[in-house]
Amino acid sequence: MxxxxxxxxxxxxxxxxxxxxxxxxxxxxxxxELLRSRARLPKPFTVPLPIPAQAVPVVDASGASRFEVVQRAAEAEILPGTRTTVWGYDGTFPGPTFRVRSGHEAVVRVRNELVVPTSTHLHGGVTAPESDGYPTDLVVSKGGYSPAVNAAHQAMQNGGHGGHGGHGGHGAMVVRPHQWTTHDQAKDYVYPLAQRAATLWYHDHRMDFSGPQVWRGLAGFFLVTDAEDEALPLPSGERDVxxxxxxxxxxxxxxxxxxxxxxxxxxxxxxxxxxxxxxxxxxxxxxxxxxxxxxxxxxxxxxxxxxxxxxxxxxxxxxxxxxxxxxxxxxxxxxxxxxxxxxxxxxxxxxxxxxxxxxxxxxxxxxxxxxxxxxxxxxxxxxxxxxxxxxxxxARDESRIPERLSEPRLPTRGDAVRTRTFDFRQTKRAGARVWTINGRVFDPDEHLADPALGTVELWRLSSDFHHPVHLHLAHFAVVGRGAGAPAATDAGWKDTVDVRPYETVEVLARFDGFKGRYMMHCHNLEHEDMAMMANFRVT
Missing domain, CATH: 2.60.40.420 (Cupredoxins -  blue copper proteins)
Structure with a gap:
């Protein structure tokens, strides 16, 4: 509060x-649901806080910053006295922190040395579709895209994952061969960074397996800076954590x-x-x-x-x-x-x-x-x-918090050119429980909205559970919760909002930057992996 x-x-x-x-x-x-550890756990507040290493760029003649990270397995001491295998960017968990300048393009080459395919999403980034980390746009390692993976894709084509554990996974969804894109061993993700300074992050977004692959370590910070942010007398340096x-x-x-x-x-x-x-x-x-x-x-x-x-x-x-x-x-x-x-x-x-x-x-x-x-x-x-x-x-402290920080230029209801409703809910298909949006499971060939580039739309998000709803590309302002005003903690430009059980949240989303296919989905990763995703196409 x-x-x-x-x-x-x-x-x-x-x-x-x-x-x-x-x-x-x-x-x-x-x-x-709580999953309990079988390991002996350490006493709290005995381990020093690590600070992730900062990625080091190479700046080319165009002014773009180029990075390369390698997704690989490595051992880490997370619980004192034990070893944990992490899947990490550069083998670390979290991955390296990218600190980049707004308005200066960054190109991140992601090389995959894991045994599974990956797709990297810059969460909060205003990014062209081909670099957005779409879940069926995969980077596969040498020898990693095995017949077993192809067999899994074939199983989806033959009727989805129904019958496993009673919930059915993606239910009756069919992922057809033409819907998969693969890159051999590495991919260059291009981030224009034509956006405000913000705390972004990057993580794996592989179709069906985002949950377990992020759980194993595939995530890190991506910090965008600009002159406005740097000019403020807020804490900086080692006091920016x-x-x-x-x-x-x-x-x-x-x-x-x-x-x-x-x-x-x-x-x-x-x-x-x-x-x-x-x-x-x-x-x-x-x-x-x-x-x-x-x-x-x-x-x-x-x-x-x-x-x-x-x-x-x-x-x-x-x-x-x-x-x-x-x-x-x-x-x-x-x-x-x-x-x-x-x-x-x-x-x-x-x-x-x-x-x-x-x-x-x-x-x-x-x-x-x-x-x-x-x-x-x-x-x-x-x-x-x-x-x-x-x-x-x-210690000496010259920082302070100004009364005014920025001019975020948030949209108002009068800016909306259209209103749409999206219901995030568990439904049944062929006797199986599945997570759906507007009663539909995810299909890469379908889209539920077609906003025009440069416009603002009012989206009403409703739910039956706690669903943290995330929009790719579009940032939004929360303008209502239920019959009341937004929470104090809903302030500012958002890309993710917690839609609580049996609640409707209203957001004004601005579709700037690029045309093409993007996603919205629940960021409870188990829900996402069970088809609680949908496309929208910016026209």
Missing amino acids: SRYLSRRGFLGLSGGVALSAAVGCSTSMTSG PLMICDRAFEAGGEFRYPALDPALIGTPGVEDDFMEGVLGDVVLVNGAPWPVLEVDAARYRLRVLNASNARRYRLRLDPEPPDGSPAFVQVGSDGGLLERPVGHDRVPISPAERFDLVVDFGRYPVGTEVTVRNTLGETDGTREVMRFRVVRR
């Missing part, structure tokens, strides 16, 4: 933070545990029937470390928070709360970049794939204080803890 304070009192603390009323988060339904939060479960020996119907991820897609609502792990990782700790100065820090979980939703709070009574978090940015004005929150709800750019002032705490980030939606002791900060020293 967000806390009311007198304007005068709070401006004196923060340099000008707007405050918004709280809109409560529904917890009437869980977002998945990316935090990828996700949950996992572990086998006794330390390997990732995941309830895939085919652990090799080359045959039958889907998860065991108990987990079709989503897979929740019992270990919370931040930047790939379990319940880590970071030593901080008594100063302001900018925390770029990403929920990279498959299905878990979090509601973050600080313990102890600031002793001066001011809001725990000051939000300065959302999925699509800077807000117009900062907003104070005591609780931050964050669904899979959402990002929150938050400032926390550790200068409000005495040196020696341990400040714990807790998750009020956790169902176990471990999932109620996220990470800890130790305030270890006084």
Whole structure:
């Protein structure tokens, strides 16, 4: 929730933070099923927070930044004293952080050395269709695209995945040979970056197998910067910290545990029937470390928070709360970049794939204080803890939070040229339960909308469950929840929004950048893998 304070009192603390009323988060339904670890788990707050390495570009004569990353398996010590095989970009989990400049094209060559196909999506990117990471546009490694994979595709052509574990996977969907595109060993993804500074991320988007492949490590940060963002006196340098939060479960020996119907991820897609609502792990990782700790100065820090979980939703709070009574978090940015004005929150709800750019002032705490980030939606002791900060020293702090941050130019209802409705719901097909949009399972040849380039449309998103709905290409403003106003935490340009059970969320989506085929889907990855996706075509 967000806390009311007198304007005068709070401006004196923060340099000008707007405050918004709280809109409560529904917890009437869980977002998945808990998968418990078999490994011995470490005591929380004993592992240092890792900071992902930064990708190093080569700049060519055109001014474009060129990168190359290799998707490969590697061993990592995630739980102390054990080894975990990760599938990572450059063999790391998270993958390297890309820090790139708005308006300067970046070309990322992704080389696949895994045993399975991959497709890399830049989440939040304004990208041409051929570089968007469409789920049937695959990069296959040498020898990796095996007859078993072809057999799985043939099985889909012969009637889908029906009958496995009772839920049917993609049900009656048929994926025909012409719908698959493959690239031998590597692909160049071209990102024009004609967009605002924002905290983006990249992850695997392979058809039917996004859930298990992201679970094994295929994700990382992609930070876009620009002059507007850099000119603000917000915390920077070592006080600008990316935090990828996700949950996992572990086998006794330390390997990732995941309830895939085919652990090799080359045959039958889907998860065991108990987990079709989503897979929740019992270990919370931040930047790939379990319940880590970071030593901080008594100063302001900018925390770029990403929920990279498959299905878990979090509601973050600080313990102890600031002793001066001011809001725990000051939000300065959302999925699509800077807000117009900062907003104070005591609780931050964050669904899979959402990002929150938050400032926390550790200068409000005495040196020696341990400040714990807790998750009020956790169902176990471990999932109620996220990470800890130790305030270890006084230090100079020249940062501040301006009263005005940006001019995001959000659309209004009057800008909408059309209204459409999309219902995200579990339905039955041939006796099997499947996740659908408007009653339909995904078909790469179909599209449910045809917005015109440069227009704004009002989309009404409804659901029967917690569905974090993500639009590729288009950014949107949330303008309504149910019969009420948006939540305080819905502010700014978004690309993902948590549609709660039996709720309708209204968004104004702007279709800028490129024509062609794009997707919307539920970012609960188990739902996505079970066909809760649909195409739209920008004309």
